[in-house]
């Protein structure tokens with residue numbers, strides 16, 4: 706690793722397990738990552754740290770470096786943003802309390818969404834979603850899968866576009882955490898705050914600049930520069946914006962499961978040499994691959 710700052714080992718700092726909307730259990734995810742050649746893995750489930758212990762133990766068995774992570778739901782300017790926390794202590798009291806609140810909001814929202822989808826013809830939507838989540842967080846992904854099973858949509862994309870996005874009949878608004886709050890929870894848990902997938906919010910560049918300023922003003926540390934299936938042009942744009950706002954850069958697949966055929970664990974995610982990597986942050990260094 707480390708050639709001109711160019712990333713050559715396989716580092717994946719954004720993934721999901723069955724503790725939220727991923728298909729694999731935390732241990733299966735760690736094994737799949739090891740099989741795919743990942744050397745350093747962070748598990749970042751939506752509003753939950755429940756999978757970390759099992760993922761860590763499997764990752765260590767396979768000789769992977771493992772970083773504790775979480776992806777916190779935030780409402781900023783009436784929009785949903787995602788904050789990834791890396792290197793967090795899941796026992797830290799503020800973070801724990803904050804995530805418990807978000808989990809309660811998720812349950813209330815899931816009941817509301819289920820009620821709406823039942824009217825649209827999905828039978829027993831809440832019970833089915835709860836069963837599919839199997840003790841993990843219920844997300845819109847679970848409802849999207851139900852819509853497909855019920856034959857109301859063919860693809861996940863369609864489910865969100867027709868039913869689950871703001872303005873659509875299955876959508877239910879939630880006030881998630883505030884931006885400053887989420888960053889404080891991450892920092893008081895000794896973690897590093899990363900703005901997830903900045904190009905996935907459908908913002909104009911002016912709105913993005915506002916978001917970056919608010920994130921930096923609230924103490925944010927890093928931004929995802931290469932996430933999921935980012936194109937080279939998107940990576941370049943995010944690298945430029947990371948530098949403009951003096952943020953470190955992170956990389957992650959946002960892997961949810963093998964059914965996302967366009968998105969693989971273990972893809973080499975590159976961070977342009979101009980961006981300082983988030984893994985150089987003092988709070989993460991010890992968890993990172995030895996030189």
Ligand code: AMP
Pocket residue numbers: 726751778843844845846861862865866961
């Ligand atoms: P939630 O946090 O419960 O609102 O669910 C958000 C999750 O839904 C995201 O993390 C994605 O995994 C998934 N998602 C959102 N939009 C789409 C989309 N257009 N296609 C597929 N999955 C999506």
Ligand code: MN
Pocket residue numbers: 721726751844846961
């Ligand atoms: Mn997700």
Ligand code: MN
Pocket residue numbers: 776787901902
């Ligand atoms: Mn996200």
Ligand code: MN
Pocket residue numbers: 719720721776959
């Ligand atoms: Mn994610």
